Amino acid sequence: MSDPEIIATTSSIGAEIRGLDLADCSDDQLAVLQWALLEHHVVFLRGQQLDDEAHEAFARRWGDPIPNPIVAHLRGAATIGVVYNDAEHLPDRDGEGWHTDHSWASYIPDVAILRSVTAPAVGGDTMWCNIAAAHDALSPALRDLLSGLTARHDPGERFALEMRARMPAELVDELLLAFPGVDHPVITRHPVTGRPGVFVNPGYTRVINGVHPAESEVLLRILFDALAHPDHVCRFRWQEGDVAIWDEHATLHRGPNDFAPHRRELRRFTVGAAEPVAV
Numbered sequence: 001m002s003d004p005e006i007i008a009t010t011s012s013i014g015a016e017i018r019g020l021d022l023a024d025c026s027d028d029q030l031a032v033l034q035w036a037l038l039e040h041h042v043v044f045l046r047g048q049q050l051d052d053e054a055h056e057a058f059a060r061r062w063g064d065p066i067p068n069p070i071v072a073h074l075r076g077a078a079t080i081g082v083v084y085n086d087a088e089h090l091p092d093r094d095g096e097g098w099h100t101d102h103s104w105a106s107y108i109p110d111v112a113i114l115r116s117v118t119a120p121a122v123g124g125d126t127m128w129c130n131i132a133a134a135h136d137a138l139s140p141a142l143r144d145l146l147s148g149l150t151a152r153h154d155p156g157e158r159f160a161l162e163m164r165a166r167m168p169a170e171l172v173d174e175l176l177l178a179f180p181g182v183d184h185p186v187i188t189r190h191p192v193t194g195r196p197g198v199f200v201n202p203g204y205t206r207v208i209n210g211v212h213p214a215e216s217e218v219l220l221r222i223l224f225d226a227l228a229h230p231d232h233v234c235r236f237r238w239q240e241g242d243v244a245i246w247d248e249h250a251t252l253h254r255g256p257n258d259f260a261p262h263r264r265e266l267r268r269f270t271v272g273a274a275e276p277v278a279v
């Protein structure tokens with residue numbers, strides 16, 4: 001088997017990997033893919049032929065699939081995550097803001113592996129940003145200040161509303177009690193590369209601890225702007241069969257709501273879990 005080809009999307013984040021069949025890749029090819037992920041933070045593989053079973057088998061080569069903490073609380077077992085929208089199941093009106101998956105829990109996944117089952121006729125891209133590039137763009141004085149601070153993350157009102165639309169009130173109350181929020185360092189160290197990154201996100205981070213509320217608001221605005229700066233962002237247009245793999249410790253992602261009422265279906269496994277660690 002020949003070496004896969006790696007074509008960077010931007011100099012900050014993203015790469016397309018060509019010449020690799022995820023249903024049948026060698027250990028050497030997988031190692032190249034894992035190296036490319038550390039280097040580019042999110043990688044894209046077009047036109048793969050994975051069904052749910054092959055998707056899970058590929059995910060298991062990266063580690064144990066870890067369920068979303070809500071699924072773990074309700075059912076215990078890891079299952080495939082499904083994102084489905086059409087004219088009867090419209091995407092959230094406000095779209096999905098920048099986030100690290102379930103940063104409101106004490107651990108986050110290491111890697112997410114998402115595949116397109118049905119690509120919408122228009123829109124429906126996913127975007128990722130590089131949290132280390134956002135860190136490097138801050139002044140050294142601000143980095144020093146932030147490196148000693150923590151921030152509060154919680155699931156938030158949108159989460160509660162979504163849950164209330166899907167499940168009985170008692171169960172939602174149980175989940176809100178089970179996940180009241182958690183503190184994470186504002187600047188984290190990547191578990192493999194050691195690179196510092198800005199670990200706050202507009203989806204789930206509410207407040208920076210230990211400073212006045214007005215200061216927290218200003219600091220979070222500066223950090224959210226740094227994270228979403230176009231220099232640190234890449235964007236992927238889905239076609240059926242495509243797979244995106246991203247490093248949850250190195251990126252945030254978001255999905256703009258710009259494809260309704262078209263049908264879109266994505267399926268996902270998340271693998272591994274680690275607590276975000278201070279720099």
Ligand SMILES: [Fe+2]
Pocket residue numbers: 099100101253
């Ligand atoms: Fe997500």
